[in-house]
Amino acid sequence: MSDTIKKIGVMTGGGDCPGLNPVIRAVVRTAVLKYGLEVVGFKHGYNGLYHNNVIPLDLDAVSGILPIGGTILNSSNKDNLFQYPFEENGKTVYRDVSDVGVENIKKNGIDAMIIIGGDGTLTSGRDFARKGVKVVGVPKTIDNDLACTDYTFGFDTAVSVASETLDRLHTTAASHNRIMVLEVMGRYAGWIALAAGIAGGADAIMIPELPYDINKIAQALIARKEKGRKFSIVVVAEGAKSITGEMHVNKVIADSPDPIRLGGIGTKVAEELEALVGLESRATILGHIQRGGTPTARDRILSTRYGSEAVELVMAGKFGNMVTLKGDDMSYESLEDVIGKNKGVDPHCEMVQVAKGIGICFGDE
Numbered sequence: 001m002s003d004t005i006k007k008i009g010v011m012t013g014g015g016d017c018p019g020l021n022p023v024i025r026a027v028v029r030t031a032v033l034k035y036g037l038e039v040v041g042f043k044h045g046y047n048g049l050y051h052n053n054v055i056p057l058d059l060d061a062v063s064g065i066l067p068i069g070g071t072i073l074n075s076s077n078k079d080n081l082f083q084y085p086f087e088e089n090g091k092t093v094y095r096d097v098s099d100v101g102v103e104n105i106k107k108n109g110i111d112a113m114i115i116i117g118g119d120g121t122l123t124s125g126r127d128f129a130r131k132g133v134k135v136v137g138v139p140k141t142i143d144n145d146l147a148c149t150d151y152t153f154g155f156d157t158a159v160s161v162a163s164e165t166l167d168r169l170h171t172t173a174a175s176h177n178r179i180m181v182l183e184v185m186g187r188y189a190g191w192i193a194l195a196a197g198i199a200g201g202a203d204a205i206m207i208p209e210l211p212y213d214i215n216k217i218a219q220a221l222i223a224r225k226e227k228g229r230k231f232s233i234v235v236v237a238e239g240a241k242s243i244t245g246e247m248h249v250n251k252v253i254a255d256s257p258d259p260i261r262l263g264g265i266g267t268k269v270a271e272e273l274e275a276l277v278g279l280e281s282r283a284t285i286l287g288h289i290q291r292g293g294t295p296t297a298r299d300r301i302l303s304t305r306y307g308s309e310a311v312e313l314v315m316a317g318k319f320g321n322m323v324t325l326k327g328d329d330m331s332y333e334s335l336e337d338v339i340g341k342n343k344g345v346d347p348h349c350e351m352v353q354v355a356k357g358i359g360i361c362f363g364d365e
């Protein structure tokens, strides 16, 4: 056990996610109660690291936050300190200001940083580790697409919200004999669509990993109609691609490390299916509802385990790593091996085969 660690800094970066507060709480409680350490938090992700916006995190500061969505530290999905934007002569220029971050960590007497985030945030985490900062990462994203870990926290909550939405869409679909299309998040991976589609009894699921032919989806829904089932439920991941098409990009946020924002494919799919199947169709874009609010019990437990394990890695001197879940066990993996690898759904995996086996159409065959 390290006796050189006296003070830990924590920050949350990227899009928020249910379970961030339970991670922060577990970090503080483990650090204070088990190891007698001091903990501080940088506000608004790397923005706070740059501006030295730091707050003390004691037991009182984390009291009552376990069931609360969002993050008490706030977050930012911009502010990459290795490519920080400045306005100069009417132009945006980018500079590496990461030394300011390193300086602020030193100025606050912080011995190690616990950085909670997805691929963008942890890319900077890795880069700070390369500069000698003692970093431990915690994997966050509702999309569940970070490499080297079986599950990221936030995913279970997003799937629960999406499944409950599908239950609600079922009753209104059946009342009106309509096709109801639910668009869920998942930029590069279809985990939320796949899991929610199975849990919510969808008739068709469209995910980025299995480019779909809209005619094949339509045929499956027509077959249902001919058997007397005059309504259908379709789940589409925001990043789904047709066999001929591209992703449905909604906007590009230039100063974000992950600039693509998707959204709107659900409306397109509903219009196409209405024309091809001959049933009235409606689209629901679930959006940030699946990212807000209280985390499920499963996410609270996973977040607590991740937060606690992150402190254990700090105390064991295992820096430059991200905590992971492998099977039922906590483990860790080098940030060097995690970054830039998207963990998509394997089109041949058991979950996809089970879904196909129970008659869910993916539009690929």
Ligand code: F6P
Pocket (backbone or CB within 6 Å): 015, 016, 077, 118, 141, 142, 143, 185, 186, 187, 238, 261, 262, 291
């Ligand atoms: O990566 C997490 C995520 O929630 C994606 O599923 C989604 O596409 C994106 O973030 C939305 O980002 P923003 O909060 O910037 O709209």
